[in-house]
Amino acid sequence: MAAIPGGADHSHDHSHDHHPSGLMRWVTTTNHKDIGSMYLWFSFAMFIVGGIMALVIRAELFQPGLQVVDPDRFNQMTTLHGLIMVFGAIMPAFVGFANWMLPLMIGASDMAFARMNNWSFWLLPPAAILLTGSLLVPGGAAASGWTLYPPLTVQMGIGMDMAIFAVHILGISSIMGSINIVTTILNMRAPGMTLMKMPLFCWTWLITAYLVIAVMPVLAGAVTMILTDRHFGTSFFNAAGGGDPVLYQHIFWFFGHPEVYIIAIPAFGVVSQVIPAFSRKPLFGYASMVYATSSIAILSFIVWAHHMYTVGMPVAGQLYFMFATMLIAVPTGVKVFNWVATMWRGSLTFETPMLFSIGFLFLFTLGGFSGLVLSMTAVDVQLHDSYYVVAHFHYVMVAGALFSAYAGAYYWLPKWTGHMYDEKLGKLHFWLSLIFFNMTFFVQHFLGLAGMPRRIPDYSLQFAEFNKISSIGAFGFGLSQLVFLVVVLKCLKGGEKASAKPWDGAEGLEWTVPSPAPHHTFEVPPVVK
Amino acid sequence: MDEELRRRNVRTALWLAATAIAVFVMFIVRYGMSSQ
Numbered sequence: 001m002a003a004i005p006g007g008a009d010h011s012h013d014h015s016h017d018h019h020p021s022g023l024m025r026w027v028t029t030t031n032h033k034d035i036g037s038m039y040l041w042f043s044f045a046m047f048i049v050g051g052i053m054a055l056v057i058r059a060e061l062f063q064p065g066l067q068v069v070d071p072d073r074f075n076q077m078t079t080l081h082g083l084i085m086v087f088g089a090i091m092p093a094f095v096g097f098a099n100w101m102l103p104l105m106i107g108a109s110d111m112a113f114a115r116m117n118n119w120s121f122w123l124l125p126p127a128a129i130l131l132t133g134s135l136l137v138p139g140g141a142a143a144s145g146w147t148l149y150p151p152l153t154v155q156m157g158i159g160m161d162m163a164i165f166a167v168h169i170l171g172i173s174s175i176m177g178s179i180n181i182v183t184t185i186l187n188m189r190a191p192g193m194t195l196m197k198m199p200l201f202c203w204t205w206l207i208t209a210y211l212v213i214a215v216m217p218v219l220a221g222a223v224t225m226i227l228t229d230r231h232f233g234t235s236f237f238n239a240a241g242g243g244d245p246v247l248y249q250h251i252f253w254f255f256g257h258p259e260v261y262i263i264a265i266p267a268f269g270v271v272s273q274v275i276p277a278f279s280r281k282p283l284f285g286y287a288s289m290v291y292a293t294s295s296i297a298i299l300s301f302i303v304w305a306h307h308m309y310t311v312g313m314p315v316a317g318q319l320y321f322m323f324a325t326m327l328i329a330v331p332t333g334v335k336v337f338n339w340v341a342t343m344w345r346g347s348l349t350f351e352t353p354m355l356f357s358i359g360f361l362f363l364f365t366l367g368g369f370s371g372l373v374l375s376m377t378a379v380d381v382q383l384h385d386s387y388y389v390v391a392h393f394h395y396v397m398v399a400g401a402l403f404s405a406y407a408g409a410y411y412w413l414p415k416w417t418g419h420m421y422d423e424k425l426g427k428l429h430f431w432l433s434l435i436f437f438n439m440t441f442f443v444q445h446f447l448g449l450a451g452m453p454r455r456i457p458d459y460s461l462q463f464a465e466f467n468k469i470s471s472i473g474a475f476g477f478g479l480s481q482l483v484f485l486v487v488v489l490k491c492l493k494g495g496e497k498a499s500a501k502p503w504d505g506a507e508g509l510e511w512t513v514p515s516p517a518p519h520h521t522f523e524v525p526p527v528v529k
Numbered sequence: 530m531d532e533e534l535r536r537r538n539v540r541t542a543l544w545l546a547a548t549a550i551a552v553f554v555m556f557i558v559r560y561g562m563s564s565q
Contacts, residue, residue, distance in 0.1 A: 112538040112542070175546075179546060180542075183538050187534060214548070216549070217549045217553035217556070220553055222556070
């Protein structure tokens with residue numbers, strides 16, 4: 001990162017403002033920092049809701065037999081857990097980071113479309129209400145898994161329509177947010193801030209926003225076709241009417257695989273800010289990081305059918321998707337090596353953001369390796385829809401995206417609140433999360449290898465021990481996240497005052513404004529040399 | 530925000546929105562209709 005702040009004059013930045021107070025401040029706000037905060041609180045609330053659903057799943061799977069919920073409700077839990085965590089928790093969390101930090105990092109006064117930004121956020125709560133409220137309607141919520149495969153989705157009750165409508169709303173919100181992000185980054189950078197001088201977090205969000213614009217409409221198209229199959233007599237995916245259920249899988253995964261990177265790439269961006277700061281060295285191979293991230297994004301469009309090797313595919317197709325998938329390991333490897341090289345001979349310290357970043361590095365790489373295992377067609381035919389897959393994507397999603405989100409939250413909390421967080425509690429949060437995460441998900445590799453299928457409420461006796469360990473780990477992991485809530489509330493309430501740049505190795509424009517960041521910043525753009 | 534920047538922002542946003550709408554329509558028309 002070569003951005004050198006110079007000439008930033010904050011005499012024009014005001015901490016006072018003429019916005020409404022109370023609830024109306026949050027309803028009507030067009031300020032990127034307020035909207036960023038709302039995104040972050042919303043995502044944490046949804047993380048708790050989705051987490052409770054995960055605990056219902058793990059409580060049911062604590063021992064063989066049916067104890068807690070009936071099988072239909074169990075399927076609703078797995079479906080809503082997936083949808084809520086992907087669209088309600090992880091994506092909004094990183095959009096929250098983007099809202100808060102992108103204008104500060106590029107020296108812009110706000111996002112390009114401040115009112116549309118407000119609308120993007122306020123679309124989320126109705127979608128969340130639709131998803132969670134569908135549990136109360138006759139027939140219950142969608143129970144098809146987050147992938148919403150037909151023919152199940154063509155047959156279900158009104159809960160399915162609510163899920164489809166929620167996905168539409170969430171998609172529109174993401175697309176509007178991404179248009180805002182691309183426009184802000186392309187048009188509103190401070191003088192002298194060339195694209196190759198931007199912090200890597202900005203680059204990763206620029207690439208991610210293009211991905212969202214390219215693939216969210218694909219998902220919207222797919223669920224719209226399900227909707228018309230259900231209610232308007234079409235047969236896009238309904239085999240009984242001449243439709244093709246496998247076509248849905250192709251369309252869904254053409255969205256679904258880039259979606260994985262929509263979640264992972266901003267996580268890469270956060271880690272690329274944190275590791276240099278606590279290594280007290282510039283990021284190793286900045287340009288190669290930009291090109292590697294772009295390569296990952298492009299490759300993500302041509303590997304979708306590795307999610308569906310078992311539907312029946314010509315061998316040539318299987319081979320193509322296998323090798324294309326393996327190819328992604330190359331740019332991903334470039335990134336991992338660059339992060340390690342950044343730390344190499346750095347003046348390292350291990351504050352909480354750095355601990356979460358290193359945790360990310362180890363565990364995301366492990367998730368990448370199990371992804372390589374699954375990329376091999378012959379192996380995947382055995383492991384498809386088993387707990388090995390569940391273990392794999394939780395290493396990518398939880399240890400990848402969530403750990404990185406925590407790294408970012410701890411890193412920027414002083415800038416957001418003006419106070420230093422409680423380092424002891426932060427470290428406790430990290431170590432508890434690390435231990436319980438592995439306890440929950442590492443054993444699931446063994447369950448999958450032994451043949452335990454996913455999305456089932458009951459299982460054979462042979463799987464009992466590992467499931468017990470996994471369930472205990474899940475409850476431990478869930479409770480550990482409350483430590484984070486305590487840290488944030490303590491930090492908001494008070495604590496040691498944070499300076500403008502609380503981390504001595506941190507670089508970038510965001511550290512030139514006071515902590516907490518004033519309501520309006522960079523009304524006069526800084527000059528970057 | 531000056532007028533020129535506002536116009537540039539709107540132009541960029543319209544291009545991006547048009548892309549999103551085109552992808553949506555293309556997938557429904559091309560792939561959806563193929564199974565009708």
